[in-house]
Amino acid sequence: MCDFDNLFHWTHWPNQCSLDPGMRGTMSKHSLVSLLGTSALALTGACVDTDQDDVDEATRTTVVGSGQALVLTLGPAGVVGQPPAPLVTDGEYQLASTLDVEAQALLPGQAYEAVQILEGLRDRPAQTLFDMAEAAGVPVVGTLRDALPGPIESRLYGWIDGYIQGVTTGDGTIAQVINTVLTAAHTDVAHVELASTLTITGSTAQHRLDTVTLLVAGQSLSYDVAPLAAIGAAIDVPVIHGISDTGALRIYDHSFEVPYGKIAWRAIQAQVTAQYGTDLRGLLGRQINCAAMAANVAGQCYLGQCVGHESDLNSICEAGLDYAVAQVQDRVEAATIEPLALDAGTGQMIDGDFSDRVCSMIDTGVWSARLDTGHGLRPAPASFTGTRN
Numbered sequence: 001m002c003d004f005d006n007l008f009h010w011t012h013w014p015n016q017c018s019l020d021p022g023m024r025g026t027m028s029k030h031s032l033v034s035l036l037g038t039s040a041l042a043l044t045g046a047c048v049d050t051d052q053d054d055v056d057e058a059t060r061t062t063v064v065g066s067g068q069a070l071v072l073t074l075g076p077a078g079v080v081g082q083p084p085a086p087l088v089t090d091g092e093y094q095l096a097s098t099l100d101v102e103a104q105a106l107l108p109g110q111a112y113e114a115v116q117i118l119e120g121l122r123d124r125p126a127q128t129l130f131d132m133a134e135a136a137g138v139p140v141v142g143t144l145r146d147a148l149p150g151p152i153e154s155r156l157y158g159w160i161d162g163y164i165q166g167v168t169t170g171d172g173t174i175a176q177v178i179n180t181v182l183t184a185a186h187t188d189v190a191h192v193e194l195a196s197t198l199t200i201t202g203s204t205a206q207h208r209l210d211t212v213t214l215l216v217a218g219q220s221l222s223y224d225v226a227p228l229a230a231i232g233a234a235i236d237v238p239v240i241h242g243i244s245d246t247g248a249l250r251i252y253d254h255s256f257e258v259p260y261g262k263i264a265w266r267a268i269q270a271q272v273t274a275q276y277g278t279d280l281r282g283l284l285g286r287q288i289n290c291a292a293m294a295a296n297v298a299g300q301c302y303l304g305q306c307v308g309h310e311s312d313l314n315s316i317c318e319a320g321l322d323y324a325v326a327q328v329q330d331r332v333e334a335a336t337i338e339p340l341a342l343d344a345g346t347g348q349m350i351d352g353d354f355s356d357r358v359c360s361m362i363d364t365g366v367w368s369a370r371l372d373t374g375h376g377l378r379p380a381p382a383s384f385t386g387t388r389n
Helices: 029-036 109-123 125-135 140-147 150-166 174-185 226-231 260-276 280-288 290-298 310-333
Strands: 091-100 189-201 204-216 219-224 236-239 241-243 248-258 338-350 361-372 377-379 382-388
Touching: 091 361, 109 125, 109 174, 109 260, 109 310, 125 140, 125 150, 125 310, 140 310, 150 174, 150 290, 174 260, 174 280, 204 248, 204 260, 219 260, 236 248, 248 361, 260 280, 260 310, 280 290, 280 310, 290 310, 338 382
Parallel strands: none
Antiparallel strands: 091 189, 091 382, 189 204, 204 219, 204 236, 241 248, 248 338, 338 361, 361 377, 361 382
16 A cells, blocks of 8 residues: 655645555546646655556556646656666766966976076077087087187177077078067967866765867867876875765865976977977078078188188087077976866766666866966866766
C-alpha cells in the first residue's frame, strides 16, 4: 500500500492525495488529459499500486484516484523507473581555457635592459659590439686596442659605425631592422589560451598545465611548458574540488608558476623568424655582415697608418653579436616565474551520450583568474571547456 502523503508533493490541487483503493488504476487516458487541462501536478516521489494492464505503453504513465491524477514514469516492464545512477566523474579531462588579458606588451616589463642592448646595436654599434665581446671575455679586444696607434683607435668606432649604419640590405638598414624587432617585442598580447589536464580521483584532484598559447599580432603562438618543469616551475598542482549530485563542478583556488619570460622570448623569436626567415642572431649577423665590415674597416687609414687586424675585427664582431643576443635572451627570460592565479572555477559535468552515466565533457566552465606577464598581477576573466581523455 502506498503512503502518498509522505511520497508526493501536489501543487495546484484542491486536497492532498486521498485515494479510494478501488479507484486506483481505473481512470482512462482521456480522463487524464481532461484533468491535466485544468490542473497542474508536481511530484517529488513515485509509488503506485496497479495492475500491469493499467499501464499505457505509449505514454508510460498510469492514473489513479477519484477526482485526482498521479503521473508516473514507468520502466520497460511497467514498473516505476528507478532514480538514475550517480554520474561517474573520476577520470582525466583535457581542459581548454581562454583568458582575456588587459592590453599589455609581449615583452616583460623587467626586460628593459634587453631593449637597451638592441638600441645600442642600432645607435652605437661599434661600442656595443666591443663592450659585448669584452664582457664575453674575448681576449683580442684588449690586444687590438693595445696594438692600434692612438689616432687610429680614436677613429675606429666611427669607421665601424659608418659602415654598419650605412649598409642597406633587402631587409633595410640596421636601424629599420632593429626597430621592427622592438616593435614585435612591444606588440600587445590579445589573449592567452591554456591547455591543461584535470585528473579527478575520488576526493582528490590534480591540475597540470600543458600548453600556453599567445595570440600576438594575429598569430597563435603555442608552447609546450612541460619541459620547463625542470626549472622548478609549479605547473602540476593538487586542487580541492567539489561535485554536486547534479554534476556541478567547483574547483577551488590554486595557481601555476608560468615561466612567462621563456614563453615571451620564444614568441619574439617566432615573430622575427616569420618576418625575416631567421632568428634574431641570424638576422643581425646577416644585416651587419661581420666579415664584410672587418674587411672594410681594416682598410681604413689615417696619416699613413691603417687599421689592419681584419681577423681580430671579425672575431670581435661575431663574439659581440653572440653575447648581445644571449644577453637579450637572458633579460627577457629573467621573468621566469610569474603566477597564474585561478581563484575559482565552476563548470557542468555532462554525460554526453546520455547512456552510460559517465561524464564525458565539462561545459560552461568559468574561471576567476589573475595573470602576471611581467606587468603586475591583473584580472584575467576566463572560460573553459573539458573533454574526457
